[in-house]
Amino acid sequence: MDFQRRDLRNEQLLHLYRHLLWPRMIEEKMLVLLRQGRISKWFSGIGQEAISVGATQALRPDEWIMPLHRNLGVFTGRNMPLSRLFKQWQGSGDGYSAGRERSFHFGAREHHICGMISHLGPQLAIADGVALAHKLRKEDKVSLAFTGDGGTSEGDFHEALNTAAVWDLPVIFIIENNGYGLSTPVREQYRCAQLADRAKGYGMEAVTIDGNNILEVYDTIRGVRDYCIREQKPFLVECMTFRMRGHEEASGTKYVPPALFEEWAAKDPIANYEQWLKAEGILTDSAIEEIRDGYRRTIESELAIGFASEPIIVSTAREVKDVFAPRELAPLSPGEGSGVRSGVRLIDAIKEGMQQSMEWHPNLVLMGQDIAEYGGAFKITEGFVEQFGKERVRNTPLCESAIVGAALGLSLEGFKSMMEMQFADFVTVGFNQIVNNLAKIHYRWGQNADVVIRMPTGGGVGAGPFHSQSNEAWFTHVPGLKVVYPSSPEDAKGLLIAAFNDPNPVLFFEHKALYRSISGPVPEGYYETPIGKARTVRTGDDLSIITYGAGVHWAEEYAAAHPEISIEILDLRTLQPLDYDAIRGAVTATGKVLVLHEDTLTGGLGGEIAAWIAEHCFTLLDAPVLRCASLDTPVPFNMELEKNFLAKARLGETIGKLLAY
Incomplete structure (x- = not known):
């Protein structure tokens, strides 16, 4: 040698x-x-x-x-x-x-x-x-x-x-x-x-x-x-x-x-x-x-x-608490005198939330395929390169796993980062990094993962099996991840800002069919919609629909078309952690509950919510909790087949069954 x-x-x-x-x-x-x-x-x-x-x-x-x-x-x-x-x-x-x-x-x-x-x-x-x-x-x-x-x-x-x-x-x-x-x-x-x-x-x-x-x-x-x-x-x-x-x-x-x-x-x-x-x-x-x-x-x-260590003291409360890094700052409100713009599309609210967050956090880096000069597959980041520069708005190679890992590396050095999955379907390629690295790192050794992953999701646009999946339930099962799914422009902006301010990994689902099809009032200022808090969309006496994403709009359309039925609608907005107080309130209001989601039925979030209600709110029920979900098939390409696939096709029938009890 x-x-x-x-x-x-x-x-x-x-x-x-x-x-x-x-x-x-x-x-x-x-x-x-x-x-x-x-x-x-x-x-x-x-x-x-x-x-x-x-x-x-x-x-x-x-x-x-x-x-x-x-x-x-x-x-x-x-x-x-x-x-x-x-x-x-x-x-x-x-x-x-x-x-x-x-x-x-x-x-x-x-x-x-x-x-x-x-x-x-x-x-x-x-x-x-x-x-x-x-x-x-x-x-x-x-x-x-x-x-x-x-x-x-x-x-x-x-x-x-x-x-x-x-x-x-x-x-x-x-x-x-x-x-x-x-x-x-x-x-x-x-x-x-x-x-x-x-x-x-x-x-x-x-x-x-x-x-x-x-x-x-x-x-x-x-x-x-x-x-x-x-x-x-x-x-x-x-x-x-x-x-x-x-x-x-x-x-x-x-x-x-x-x-x-x-x-x-x-x-x-x-x-x-x-x-x-x-x-x-x-x-x-x-x-x-x-x-x-x-x-x-x-x-x-x-x-x-080392051998003299005291026996470990088991504390369930401490174990659960340490899954997430603490959020030390109070949620931000729009502030006095903040104006409200009407007719803002969901996609524009998301863009505004991201833009204001980039201004608020000079250490926030955006990463994703084609998000720089091209502006992303849905043009949400169009113009960002000119405003924030290519160092902070970064095109990535087609390697989802490496970019999720890089986002975690940025967090080690105190940066905030956002990765855009071009479609939520593509998250499978980065699955290991998300569920084993991002999700577990704070529980394992106290290091937070200050990462937001934006996930354009859902069907209704004729995009077929690999650009239409609803896969949010995969991640609600993983301790350490926060899962957010807004249905309105106001919540989309406020929840995205809250996600950037949260020190934990947040998966932010955005329904593609809602991007340009819905609009509403949005405060102009920099504000948060609290993660983990549901929103009562409308109150009612006959039955409660617990839902999120596109399901909120399906439920509202049905309620508007059937004024003879008094329907309470609860928009979960956050899927992990769930707002169990709000869920209990929706059960209490009517005694009849329907859980509606676009995801497929088996293994969907509706099963978890129905089980929780049966376990904790059984005496408040006047009927079994029913679920309305999409078919247990891949998402078909043909628009007529897709309409039949989606839960919306069975919403009226399921409501009829519930009311019949």
Whole structure:
């Protein structure tokens, strides 16, 4: 192994040695505790320490790192106390995630480490967002994300690298190529000679290095960091290494040829570096033993603290409360003297809400396909580039997952962001980032995701199965997401402003058929419609219709056409969290309830609302709760077929059944 000290002083070389040895000795102790049954699980990075340690030491302490399972050297390199790390690994209440996460699935804002999720690709795009924040602020900083050879097969790898290249982001991507993705060898993962070769396809520079050589890793990442800042471009580094243990200890290593262990044991990053330091007269055997003894004592004392953790105190109220970041500011009203414009279309109200939010929040960034000069598929952002510039109104490549991840990365650096899904149907491509990263991050380690995703949704326009779906119910099932669905121009503007002011991820559904077909009064000022509060559209005595979106207008049309029936209409406006007080009020008003929505019947939100009413308001009912929803089929293209598909086609029939009880 060829070690080149270059400009490093003896003190720096010893500093790297200490940081290299520390995670190895921790791991060796963890393996002993695992065999003793005193810990439950361990993902070992033995043999790969030089990559984590070298990369972390080459960065500034305030530059974000997105690590994975085998990157203990990142956590120790950021000087996280072993006692608290151990509490984290044990699931203690005073660990970094309050017992809510396992092993290395946690982050810490104060250490600029972003916690991983089990899906290995999404970390890369978060690094894009952090790097974008640095670029917008004109800061000389980078972000760094790790992936393994197996992770490069994920679509997120392609999306993140492509976005970083297209946007010229100062981000470093590190591949730890250790030969195996769990048990799958690299020959079954890719066919290129080196994974670094993939960078050429993105117009990105790359290098393959010896990942077991601490000085080569450290010097490379130092140089790459300088390049990324100077050129404002990304860089891919492939580190060749080997995993000397199983993917995790329970999986074993029987699938690995014994000769590989012998080959890579001779390339051990610590033993080789020690020998070189001794040969250079920088380190002696006695000094090595002194350092190791000191570490042993520290490990034992820190573990004593870790094992002394009090049993976790379970609090349901705290668990539920911590799903969302608190909203500290009171909702904004239009203000005295604020005028009201009449005849404002829904689409114009949304545009105005976004425009005023961009003025109110200079750190708000809009992202989406074709939203810049073209103005978006529905022309909502037309003119925004001229007003706010291309840095804040950003066209994106066609890679929904990477852009959702980038939005989260922006949030790590204190930015607000909005991503426009061109159609709500396309959210499936970014589903993992939304339900596993955005939704869970505050509960997992206290980091908020200040992200709004706009979702043009719904049918009635003859757009067929892939541009007409109502998929809001998918997300109401996911704790940590707020789901908003306005039906009027006034609420569309007020709820969108509230969504931008909320520190949590908000999915904002906009019905395409309502964009230009409905209009109404809208206050001119900057105001909020509170998230989580329903609106009584009209009062009645005979039956109550609980609905949202286009369903509100279907219900109003029916009520206007049947003045002989006294109908109460409740517009939910927010689907997560639901306004249960308002739902109870609608039940109390009439005793007969119909839940109406455009989404398909099975698994739709109507089932949840009906179940809640049956459980909590049974004595108030004079009839079973009925649901009126669209057919359990894909959305057909032919307009006559679509009319039959939509819930509106069965509204009168369902109301008749309810009144007959």
